[in-house]
Amino acid sequence: PLVITVELLSEEVNGEVVPPSSPIDPQSPVFLPSLDFIKEMLGIPEEGVRIGRVVEGYREIEVDVKLSKEALKHHVLVVGTTGAGKTNLLKVIMKNSETPLIVFDIQGDYIKPAVEMGGSIIVPVTRDYQMGITDFVDVFLKRSNLSGYKISKVEGDRLILSDGKSSFNLYLIGFRLPENYKLLPDVSPYFSPQGGEFFKIVSEDCVGKNDVIDNWENNCREIMDELGVHRETQNNIVRSVTLLSQSGIIDVSFGKGYYQEPNYEEIMKSKAVVDLRWALERGVDSATIASFLIINKIFKIIDDRYKKEGKETEYLMIFDEAHEYFPQGKREENKEPLERLINKIMRLGRVRGIGTILATHRPTDLNDLILTLTNTKVAMRADEDALKRIGMEKYSKVLSVSPPGFGIISSYTIKVNNLTFRSEKY
Numbered sequence: 001p002l003v004i005t006v007e008l009l010s011e012e013v014n015g016e017v018v019p020p021s022s023p024i025d026p027q028s029p030v031f032l033p034s035l036d037f038i039k040e041m042l043g044i045p046e047e048g049v050r051i052g053r054v055v056e057g058y059r060e061i062e063v064d065v066k067l068s069k070e071a072l073k074h075h076v077l078v079v080g081t082t083g084a085g086k087t088n089l090l091k092v093i094m095k096n097s098e099t100p101l102i103v104f105d106i107q108g109d110y111i112k113p114a115v116e117m118g119g120s121i122i123v124p125v126t127r128d129y130q131m132g133i134t135d136f137v138d139v140f141l142k143r144s145n146l147s148g149y150k151i152s153k154v155e156g157d158r159l160i161l162s163d164g165k166s167s168f169n170l171y172l173i174g175f176r177l178p179e180n181y182k183l184l185p186d187v188s189p190y191f192s193p194q195g196g197e198f199f200k201i202v203s204e205d206c207v208g209k210n211d212v213i214d215n216w217e218n219n220c221r222e223i224m225d226e227l228g229v230h231r232e233t234q235n236n237i238v239r240s241v242t243l244l245s246q247s248g249i250i251d252v253s254f255g256k257g258y259y260q261e262p263n264y265e266e267i268m269k270s271k272a273v274v275d276l277r278w279a280l281e282r283g284v285d286s287a288t289i290a291s292f293l294i295i296n297k298i299f300k301i302i303d304d305r306y307k308k309e310g311k312e313t314e315y316l317m318i319f320d321e322a323h324e325y326f327p328q329g330k331r332e333e334n335k336e337p338l339e340r341l342i343n344k345i346m347r348l349g350r351v352r353g354i355g356t357i358l359a360t361h362r363p364t365d366l367n368d369l370i371l372t373l374t375n376t377k378v379a380m381r382a383d384e385d386a387l388k389r390i391g392m393e394k395y396s397k398v399l400s401v402s403p404p405g406f407g408i409i410s411s412y413t414i415k416v417n418n419l420t421f422r423s424e425k426y
């Protein structure tokens with residue numbers, strides 16, 4: 001006799017698809033399901049961002065897999081080893097999403113896609129590149145392998161680059177001291193608690209509209225003395241200011257002036273990529289501080305709309321190589337402020353409309369809160385330890401050898417226990 005073992009996916013109870021719990025009656029009829037029937041019984045949402053197709057065995061079938069708005073707002077964690085297809089999946093999400101989004105990109109993987117989608121690229125420029133704007137644009141285009149593009153229009157702080165056929169937006173940005181001194185103690189790892197507080201109070205008196213960080217000590221020494229700031233605290237502040245200045249992303253000049261932060265409201269209407277390559281080249285702290293300041297400003301805009309108008313802002317924040325944004329052990333406590341901020345956005349984001357997507361090959365480096373707050377897990381090719389961290393070790397056999405793009409979704413927003421899919425190729 002032929003024996004077939006089956007795993008139950010779902011059942012219909014009073015017209016609703018739910019995870020299976022009823023026993024199967026002996027002599028039940030067996031039939032091959034139609035595509036529509038499969039779609040229904042898998043409980044795949046009708047609306048949402050298409051990411052690929054359902055897979056049966058290793059064969060794709062003509063049923064789209066989508067991530068619903070609900071799933072996205074409850075946050076998504078993508079786990080997979082090198083080459084498993086995480087970045088490709090995120091690019092597909094970026095392409096198919098109707099919701100505006102921002103991708104934090106430390107490797108330059110998303111520059112080409114942003115260009116192809118006519119999106120926005122935000123480049124925190126560093127002091128290593130203090131040259132004229134057009135010169136920097138040339139360097140940017142070369143490093144991004146974008147030939148044929150030229151500045152075709154300038155609208156405020158937005159450069160529109162075009163190759164004659166298509167165009168994208170480029171924002172070259174820098175962070176100014178006068179606009180950020182209140183935030184800097186929260187993000188920079190250098191200040192002592194007292195130092196940070198006094199830095200804010202003192203700066204209020206001595207930082208003028210056009211001041212730059214390099215003159216801080218000259219302008220503020222006296223006020224620190226007047227306020228009776230303890231010598232040790234003064235030293236801590238001055239040291240912190242020097243280190244902040246060394247981060248190379250504050251008060252960056254392009255010759256005739258200083259780079260400013262972009263119009264975030266405008267950026268938030270588009271598909272945007274933050275190009276962190278330049279900041280990261282200067283140092284991890286520089287990239288961390290830049291990310292923090294940008295996320296903070298965007299969150300504030302969304303938070304204000306929520307608090308003042310009760311309005312939700314649909315928005316996605318995407319972090320590839322997510323482990324890079326979180327401290328790994330004591331040595332990296334510099335990243336703690338950023339970790340706290342991302343945690344906060346995940347906790348408070350949902351009712352405000354912000355969904356986050358994190359992708360990593362090292363889920364063991366993420367904190368527990370993140371594991372709890374990501375209600376949808378996508379597992380791609382990965383080893384058992386990584387899968388264990390996200391509670392999906394039972395799939396380690398299939399996922400130890402699966403081809404790129406292949407994955408299993410575990411989410412309360414789909415009605416079955418798990419859904420096997422293959423992503424589109426971007």
Ligand SMILES: Nc1ncnc2c1ncn2[C@@H]1O[C@H](COP(=O)(O)OP(=O)(O)OP(=O)(O)O)[C@@H](O)[C@H]1O
Nearest residue numbers: 081082083084085086087088361404405423424425
């Ligand atoms: N669905 C797919 N179909 C075909 N090829 C794919 C698919 N998904 C990914 N690939 C290919 O697999 C390779 C690895 O993909 P990708 O760069 O997305 O992996 P990754 O998980 O981001 O790896 P890393 O951790 O090294 O960044 C790429 O060449 C990509 O084009």
Ligand SMILES: [Mg+2]
Nearest residue numbers: 086087088320
């Ligand atoms: Mg990748």
